[in-house]
Each structure stands twice: as C-alpha cells, then as structure tokens.
Amino acid sequence: MVKKNYKFNKILVIFLSIMLTFLCSCDLILDNNTNNDISCDSVNSLSVHFLDVGQGDSIFIELPNSQTMLIDAGENYHGEGIINYIKNCGYSKIDYLVATHPHSDHIGSMAYIVRNFEIGEIYMPKVSTTTATYENLLNSISKKGLKIKSAAAGMNITYFDDFTADIIAPEEIDEKNLNNSSIVIKMTLGNKSFLFMGDAEKSEINSITADVSADVLKVGHHGSRTSTTADFLERVQPSIAVISCGINNDYGHPHESTLKFLNDINCEIYRTDKDKTITVTTDGNTLNVQTNGISIERAK
Numbered sequence: 425m426v427k428k429n430y431k432f433n434k435i436l437v438i439f440l441s442i443m444l445t446f447l448c449s450c451d452l453i454l455d456n457n458t459n460n461d462i463s464c465d466s467v468n469s470l471s472v473h474f475l476d477v478g479q480g481d482s483i484f485i486e487l488p489n490s491q492t493m494l495i496d497a498g499e500n501y502h503g504e505g506i507i508n509y510i511k512n513c514g515y516s517k518i519d520y521l522v523a524t525h526p527h528s529d530h531i532g533s534m535a536y537i538v539r540n541f542e543i544g545e546i547y548m549p550k551v552s553t554t555t556a557t558y559e560n561l562l563n564s565i566s567k568k569g570l571k572i573k574s575a576a577a578g579m580n581i582t583y584f585d586d587f588t589a590d591i592i593a594p595e596e597i598d599e600k601n602l603n604n605s606s607i608v609i610k611m612t613l614g615n616k617s618f619l620f621m622g623d624a625e626k627s628e629i630n631s632i633t634a635d636v637s638a639d640v641l642k643v644g645h646h647g648s649r650t651s652t653t654a655d656f657l658e659r660v661q662p663s664i665a666v667i668s669c670g671i672n673n674d675y676g677h678p679h680e681s682t683l684k685f686l687n688d689i690n691c692e693i694y695r696t697d698k699d700k701t702i703t704v705t706t707d708g709n710t711l712n713v714q715t716n717g718i719s720i721e722r723a724k
C-alpha cells in the first residue's frame with residue numbers, strides 16, 4: 425500500500441509540474457506581448473481597440489465592412505508595436521488615419537506608420553505647429569504622395585448600411601490651444617454609438633452642436649478635469665467610459681472630479697493604465713468589452 429501511494433504521489437507531482445509549466449508559458453506569452461490573445465473579428469460588427477500606449481492615445485478600429493481606422497498613434501516609440509497589433513488582427517492597410525491634433529502623445533508614431541504601412545485617407549485638423557514630430561509627419565505624408573483632408577465639423581468619413589463615422593468637431597480652430605482643435609468623431613452602428621473626444625477641452629466641447637449622445641465615450645484629454653463636466657455627460661449619457669492614460673502619469677490623469685462625474689451616472693469605467701488594451705465590440709445591438717492584457721511595446 426505504502427509503495428502504491430508513493431507511486432501515485434510521484435505521478436501527481438509530475439502531472440502538477442507539467443500543468444505549472446503550461447501555466448507559466450501562458451503568462452510568458454502575455455508578458456512577451458506576442459498578441460496571441462488579441463480578439464479580432466469584425467465581420468458585420470464594429471470592434472474598437474483602445475490600445476494601451478501609456479500616457480497618450482491610439483485607437484484601432486475594425487469597421488463592419490472589414491475596413492480599418494486608426495485614431496492617433498501614441499508617442500514616437502510605439503509605431504512598431506501598433507503596426508504589429510494591426511497585422512496580428514489580420515490587416516495590411518489603414519483605410520482611414522486620423523490625427524486628432526498635433527501633440528506628440530497622439531501623432532508621435534504617425535510618421536513611422538505612414539512610412540511603413542499602407543494608408544488610405546488621412547484626416548487632420550487645419551492647425552499647424554513647429555515641432556519636429558509634426559514636420560516629420562508632414563514629410564512622410566508628402567513623400568508617399570498622400571494628401572491630408574482638413575477635418576471640420578459636419579464632415580462624414582464613411583457610411584454604409586447602418587454604419588456611419590462623422591466628424592462633429594472642431595467647429596473652429598484654436599491656434600493657442602491645440603487640444604481645442606481636436607477632431608471629435610461620432611461613430612454609429614445600428615443602435616450603438618461611440619464618441620471619440622481626442623483631447624478636446626471645455627471650450628471646444630461647448631461649441632459642438634451635433635448630437636453627442638453615445639453608449640461608449642472615449643473620455644477627453646486622458647480624463648483631465650478640463651474636459652469632462654457633469655453637463656457634458658448629461659448630453660452624452662454613456663454606459664461605458666474609456667480613459668487612455670499612463671500609470672502614475674505626471675499630470676494626475678484621470679482627475680478625481682472626472683471619475684466622480686462618471687461614477688455619478690453609473691458608467692462602467694475602463695482605464696488603459698489599469699486594464700491595458702480594451703476592446704469594445706458591437707453588432708449594433710449589444711456591447712461586449714474585453715481586456716486582453718496587452719500593452720503596446722516600446723521600440724528598443
């Protein structure tokens with residue numbers, strides 16, 4: 425009997441060792457960011473991936489007709505990681521590239537992406553700046569023979585069946601505060617809508633005349649107190665809010681007041697600093713939120 429138990433224990437130890445090795449290798453897959461866990465499936469549905477690029481924005485969108493959109497592109501060390509993520513979703517082209525406004529945490533890697541990936545239309549607000557990052561982006565666009573569409577409220581990016589992507593701001597350009605020239609996009613599939621705020625602050629937000637009601641809100645300006653007000657949330661009435669910000673960032677984003685306003689309306693809050701990449705998918709009737717534990721790697 426004693427011998428039998430010993431044998432059994434030995435088998436158990438071997439079995440547990442194999443299981444442990446398997447579990448560890450799963451963790452390694454995630455840590456190495458090989459993107460095996462990306463859930464990409466846009467056939468007849470809309471999938472919005474809020475990529476974890478730390479303190480910045482980058483949102484990859486699979487449209488229901490299998491076209492793609494990229495809103496912003498993180499800092500200048502995220503380009504390779506963003507392209508890898510898109511490739512791992514099975515795409516070789518960004519049909520619509522949107523630079524919400526020319527700050528480095530939004531257009532940092534856009535020149536790299538323009539140089540290294542197939543691009544369709546490019547949308548930017550009609551505002552300029554003198555930074556090297558911005559000049560570099562303009563050079564990469566003109567070298568490739570692409571043209572920039574100057575974005576303004578009232579423009580439609582694309583529509584088909586029961587899908588539409590509209591630019592609802594800026595109404596006016598603010599040369600002094602680039603945040604307030606942010607492209608704001610409302611995207612709708614069937615009964616579900618998304619609102620992408622860029623870094624728009626109060627004065628731009630207050631100028632929006634379009635219907636801003638949406639189920640999913642990409643909270644403006646990384647959750648800053650200068651963007652989110654109780655009045656604005658009253659207009660949007662979101663059930664899901666996504667905040668794109670870095671862990672322990674220098675700006676204190678998201679601000680307490682923003683979180684309080686969102687909690688007051690019982691909104692589900694997701695944050696890239698806590699949840700990493702967040703994917704919201706809809707078929708036009710229901711919303712599904714997934715977090716895949718992936719952060720976009722910094723180029724070495």
Ligand SMILES: [Zn+2]
Binds near residue numbers: 529623645
């Ligand atoms: Zn920003």
